[in-house]
Amino acid sequence: MSDPTQQTLDALNGTAVHLRHVRKARDATDRVGPRHFLHAGPPLELAAVPGPMRGAIIAGLLLEREAGSAAEAEAIIDRGEVSISPCHDAGAVGAMAGIITPNTPVVVAGTAGGVTTFSPLNEGIGGAMRYGSYDDVTLARLRWLGDVLAPALDEAVRRSDPLDLPALVAEGLRRGDDCHNRLVATTAALLVALTPGLLRTRLDREDLAKVVAFIAGNGHFALPFAISAAKAVTLAASGVPGSPVVTAMASNGREFGIRVSGLGDRWFTVAAPVGDPVLVEGATLDDVTPTMGDSMIAETAGFGAFAMTAAPAIMSFVGGDAARAHEITRRMRTVCAGTSERFLIPGEDFRGTPLGIDVHKVRATGVEPVINNGLAHREPGRGRAGAGITPIPVEPFAAASRALEEAGHAGRAAAVEGAHA
Amino acid sequence: MSDPTQQTLDALNGTAVHLRHVRKARDATDRVGPRHFLHAGPPLELAAVPGPMRGAIIAGLLLEREAGSAAEAEAIIDRGEVSISPCHDAGAVGAMAGIITPNTPVVVAGTAGGVTTFSPLNEGIGGAMRYGSYDDVTLARLRWLGDVLAPALDEAVRRSDPLDLPALVAEGLRRGDDCHNRLVATTAALLVALTPGLLRTRLDREDLAKVVAFIAGNGHFALPFAISAAKAVTLAASGVPGSPVVTAMASNGREFGIRVSGLGDRWFTVAAPVGDPVLVEGATLDDVTPTMGDSMIAETAGFGAFAMTAAPAIMSFVGGDAARAHEITRRMRTVCAGTSERFLIPGEDFRGTPLGIDVHKVRATGVEPVINNGLAHREPGRGRAGAGITPIPVEPFAAASRALEEAGHAGRAAAVEGAHA
Known part of the structure; x- marks a missing residue:
């Protein structure tokens, strides 16, 4: 048996990871529910969540239609009628607040060995759920991402050759990205890889243009693709x-x-x-x-x-x-x-x-x-x-x-x- | 009056250049004809052209349907019944052989000052006219580029915000390209910039998919966009x-x-x-x-x-x-x-x-x-x-x-x- 360190390195180096789906979290895991959300980082008490995470939970309750207003959502939280657990315990990773609810659109990555991981689609700059935004613009964008963009990308994935996610990161590094805080070239590479598949979907031309424009205009769009791959290889190395x-x-x-x-x-x-x-x-x-x-x-x-x-x-x-x-x-x-x-x-x-x-x-x-x-x-x-x-x-x-x-x-x-x- | 060197540098630094058209050369210049082609480099005698340039002239005569076979084209060349002059004298730049005929699809760039330049679309790797290839595959691709891809891109250009070509090069340098021999990231950036416009064209879905796949599969596609811009700024500095x-x-x-x-x-x-x-x-x-x-x-x-x-x-x-x-x-x-x-x-x-x-x-x-x-x-x-x-x-x-x-x-x-x- 090889040295444990080497064995871990071999898994980090050698685990193949491919893009599997872009879909709502409820279709990717049974670890979320209308009143049970995932969050970033190690476990913490609901009462202890920092401001942006609380805002994201409010957004989540609105997204799930468990609350009709922010005030109702706040009351649900204050009564402790929603529970949270770490993304990592569900094989997920979320940027910033990392709140994942059943209707959160996520990128799903998978290894040949059966490890599946997921991460929320990046909503772009400005107000965003991951920063705790729960206004109408944020909610409308989340619904559009889940109802239009995610199914389109999911169909594009089915109609494309398997996308090797660590290779996407490797290409990003060749194009001046670190793939954590700079992903503009990686996002372009990802869009180029998915566009032929997108053109083969049933999506109408106007929606297609909106989907492409959204991705093209969001330099961090590739982040969940990169970090779901990272989660997959680190899980394989665990x-x-x-x-x-x-x-x-x-x-x-x-x-x-x-x-x-x-x-x-x-x-x-x-x-x-x-x-x-x-x-x-x-x-x-x-x-x-x-x-x-x-x-x-x-x-x-x-x-x-x-x-x-x-x-x-x-x-x-x-x-x-x-x-x-x-x-x-x-x-x-x-x-x-x-x-x-x-x-x-x-x-x-x-x-x-x-x-x-x-x-x-x-x-x-x-x-x-x-x-x-x-x-x-x-x-x-x-x-x-x-x-x-x-x-x-x-x-x-x-x-x-x-x-x-x-x-x-x-x-x-x-x-x-x-x-x- | 400023120092001549500084004046030249100011033109090289300050000349704005935008993508104007993607069209056949005959629609971009009156300096080409069915029997008069442009070529790379300083002037030379037709009889002195190197092998790949001779091959490209054969391809040009076939493309123009001035010859029905390579043998006929060779005879036209050997009888001196075709003439050539430098691309540079027509405000053009061509990679490799640089042969430009009326039906050669070209990228057209322009400055606010009225300088217009053009450069042939890059045909991709493998047999290509710029390397002197004149086989059926090369000819069929050239016709498709001129009849399908170029009009689609031209319409996309009309339906897009003006594309700043030096800015495209600058972005390429930020993404690990030198924009002469490596343009893979620049090509992705270019495709991302043009795709929303492409989706607004009348092109049918299948042709659209082929156009996108062609560009995505050709890491040098951005070259004529970069060098037509370079020709425009150097002309402005002349x-x-x-x-x-x-x-x-x-x-x-x-x-x-x-x-x-x-x-x-x-x-x-x-x-x-x-x-x-x-x-x-x-x-x-x-x-x-x-x-x-x-x-x-x-x-x-x-x-x-x-x-x-x-x-x-x-x-x-x-x-x-x-x-x-x-x-x-x-x-x-x-x-x-x-x-x-x-x-x-x-x-x-x-x-x-x-x-x-x-x-x-x-x-x-x-x-x-x-x-x-x-x-x-x-x-x-x-x-x-x-x-x-x-x-x-x-x-x-x-x-x-x-x-x-x-x-x-x-x-x-x-x-x-x-x-x-």
Whole structure:
């Protein structure tokens, strides 16, 4: 039997993932109900959800027609008549609030081994459910995405060759995207791949034009395609006894948590960091919800901030320059177990991205893993307040390293003298 | 009155160019006829055309139905019953052989100042007229491009917002293309921009699907859009008295020539170089037609090889690594008059590309300008034999520098002691 770390890396590197469906969540999972929603990050109490997540739950109750008004939805929440559980426990990942309800349109990815994952369609910039918006425009767009765009894409998927999602991410990295915070070229590649199939659907010409225009106008449209693939490969890499490789990072806006391959579904958490974001005009640090969302599954799977050298164009958006991008990727190599075999960086002569955070290495080096993320405004529906490269404190990684040690799985890195934390 | 060099740079930097039409050449110019075709590079005798250009002329005579067979076309050529003149003299640029006949489908670009340029649609890889292919597949594709795809795109252009072509190139550079030899991301961006307009055309669904699939499957489709824009800005920069800035580079497969802003339409030539290309499998250097085509108008306008640091992914295709890409862009800065204000390189913290080759500087430094080009097989229709970063000998630049000097326009750079050549 091979080394647990290598076994985990092999799964991260070798798991094929294809786009399966674009459909409502109720058709993708039995883990949601009209009064049971999924949310981003580790578990938290309904009463403790941050502003944007509460707003998204209100949007969800309106979308499900469980409430006729925001006030009714608030009352349902306050009476505790809706329940929530983590996306990750349902094989899902959601950006920002990550609220998934039965009628939420989602991208469904699948592996040959039978792992299925899903992630909500990206609604575009401006007011959006993932930022806690629940106004009429947001609701109307969600219904259109679920009733028009999703069935059209689903039919296009059926009428197209299977779309290899890690290959889409790999192509995105060749086109200057990190595929977490910059996906404009990946979105174009995705649209180009799906358009012939879209033309073969029964969709009428006007709706077709609207669908294409929506995707073309939303530079983050490819995000759920990328992160559902990332969730699929990290799920495939989970459950390797003794493996110190991180298989999930996620935050609910209060707590940031990680899961580790050799430690099952246990979360190791720390207060969600804010980092040092580039704020949108007019915003202050007080306006920012601490890191929230499941999209850092990107970094967990070897892209996003870990591929920063592939995406120098994003640096001005998140703060920094090309030299900082190189420094970030270089530092992440010091805490990763290996190198990606399919996410290659042209500007580093096609060297693979750093792949598979090793909790022992984080503990031993004290190097904080980073994510390339957006930050939601504290008030529901106000959208993005900033974006940045956010360092994650060492604590949860060190705690996981100790837990593996206690279980008799000491890492080589952890044996280093003077290990931190 | 401003400095001639600055005046030329201002035109290269500031000329707005938009996509105007996609139509047959006969509807774009009166400089072609059933027996008069345009060709790449400086003027040459019909009897002297290299193999692929002869093949393309055969294809042109078949396309125009002036010949019923290749043998008939050969006889027309051998009797001198067809004439040719440079694309550049008609405001056109053609990749490889660059043969443009009345029925050749072309991209038409235009400036607000009334400059109009055009370039043949890219036929895709494999046998193609630009490589001298004249078989039935090539002819059928050319007719389909002219009769179906071009009118569809033309209608899409009319039904779309004006497409800013230099902005398309600039976006391409942000997406890892150099826009001369790598255009896969630019092509996707172009298709995404045109698809909503395409959906508004009268084209039936099946033809629409074929048009989209053709563009999506041809990573060089954006090339004529990029180089017709380059021709438009370099034309706008032409004719500035005393300016030492190169406004055209082009090769007919025998001679490589340049034009200079302050020296009108005069060509300064040198034997077309072969360089040190990466050959396709099975090819030898003997199989290669020396540099041929007008597409190095890309470098003339500040992209292509001059933007190599934006496109590290192309380096393995043309030979070299990311360090060589940096070295190329760095060296081109030493022979250029300025820096592009719109072609920015993310990996150099959005520094502009080197812009405007100054013939005095080439002469003074002895640094050979380079182009990032494909090389045709000597035999018509065999396609590409190689690709590489080809250095252009200093001679024509030095000759132009001397001609300016003789006309009383000595450059600052030429005054440097120990000037080469």
